[in-house]
Amino acid sequence: MNSEFINGRGAQHNSQNRFLQHSSEVLDDFLNYCEAENEKSDNNKTSYLEIYPKTILNKVNSPDIGFNYSMNPYQGCEHGCIYCYARNTHEYWGYSAGLDFERKILYKANAAALLEQKLRSKSWIPERIMFSGNTDCYQPIEQKLNITREMLKVLLKLKHPVGMITKNALVLRDLDILKEMASLNLVNVSISITSLSEQTRRTLEPRTASIKKRLFTVEKLAKNGIPVNVMMAPIIPAINNHEILPLVKKVSELGASSVGYTIVRLNGAVGEIFTKWVQKTYPDRANKILNQIKDCHGGTLNDSRFGTRMRGEGKFVEQVAMQFKLAKKLYLKNKNLPKLDYTLFDKQQTNQMKLF
Numbered sequence: 001m002n003s004e005f006i007n008g009r010g011a012q013h014n015s016q017n018r019f020l021q022h023s024s025e026v027l028d029d030f031l032n033y034c035e036a037e038n039e040k041s042d043n044n045k046t047s048y049l050e051i052y053p054k055t056i057l058n059k060v061n062s063p064d065i066g067f068n069y070s071m072n073p074y075q076g077c078e079h080g081c082i083y084c085y086a087r088n089t090h091e092y093w094g095y096s097a098g099l100d101f102e103r104k105i106l107y108k109a110n111a112a113a114l115l116e117q118k119l120r121s122k123s124w125i126p127e128r129i130m131f132s133g134n135t136d137c138y139q140p141i142e143q144k145l146n147i148t149r150e151m152l153k154v155l156l157k158l159k160h161p162v163g164m165i166t167k168n169a170l171v172l173r174d175l176d177i178l179k180e181m182a183s184l185n186l187v188n189v190s191i192s193i194t195s196l197s198e199q200t201r202r203t204l205e206p207r208t209a210s211i212k213k214r215l216f217t218v219e220k221l222a223k224n225g226i227p228v229n230v231m232m233a234p235i236i237p238a239i240n241n242h243e244i245l246p247l248v249k250k251v252s253e254l255g256a257s258s259v260g261y262t263i264v265r266l267n268g269a270v271g272e273i274f275t276k277w278v279q280k281t282y283p284d285r286a287n288k289i290l291n292q293i294k295d296c297h298g299g300t301l302n303d304s305r306f307g308t309r310m311r312g313e314g315k316f317v318e319q320v321a322m323q324f325k326l327a328k329k330l331y332l333k334n335k336n337l338p339k340l341d342y343t344l345f346d347k348q349q350t351n352q353m354k355l356f
Helices: 028-036 085-093 099-103 111-119 147-158 169-183 198-204 211-223 241-253 270-281 286-296 315-331
Strands: 047-050 057-059 069-071 104-107 129-131 162-166 187-192 228-235 258-263
Touching: 085 099, 085 270, 099 104, 111 147, 147 169, 162 169, 169 187, 169 211, 187 211, 198 211, 211 228, 211 241, 228 241, 241 258, 241 315, 258 315, 270 286, 286 315
Parallel strands: 047 104, 069 129, 129 162, 162 187, 187 228, 228 258
Antiparallel strands: 057 069
16 A cells, blocks of 8 residues: 555545536645645544434335345445445435545434334334445444434334344444344344455455454354344455355354355446555556456446346356355354244334224
């Protein structure tokens, strides 16, 4: 990595927002002035902005996702994962999918109230809901705001099932709620672990929990009776594809009930952001990485077709699939996540029979 690398961030620039007519760029004259004046051209700080949505549940129509609704208490994500498909959504807010996605975090303080209102509505019937279908519900600011915790309280109160996915060990803060929900088959948790290498983690996911903490989180959740799935997502050629068997072996020993994976796809602005990042981070193998990603998606960095977009096609993809099949056979034989129980949902918080 060169000396100009922006430490603590995934993206190394702000890409152009496709919805905005005008763009801006930092010129060398300005940078030279800052250097001469011993000033920083960019303070690289994160800002937090409250927004006021009218709903918290997002209907998911994609047939290859596996859940019906997602809910995201935050827009943008300070974790800064360079490959994140959700970066593109920041453009709808008028920001860049690059550095803005990591440094301008929008939060929904009224999320719990909106969730309870929706679940108590006459028309609602229990369906599959996923926490963090877009951005991580346990990103750093959650430690202060507690929005996710308040939403979990609503789900427990009404006995509504939920799935969760996170890269942050902060999920253990809510162990008390999760244990009670798990005892009723109301929750499962997916921990995203892309690599066992801390160096790779810091490079790909600069502000996420360390690998050591994530492995501890898997073990702690499992020991407390909370079903754990591990997502090795995404698999990136020439970066982490060699770690499939050792990673599955490790998490199975720690109590994970299942594993899953996706092949990296660089949709929308993420293609440009990732390309500039990989050329800056891995200059010796950037072309190899990009070309192998293209081989997975018919010659492009992204394939948006349902069913193939997250699995890819080609020889590399076949090799990955075979490795996961072997890993599951060796380390997770006869193990699966238990099904969530949708029969306990009680929007009125009573088990008494209705007279009318």
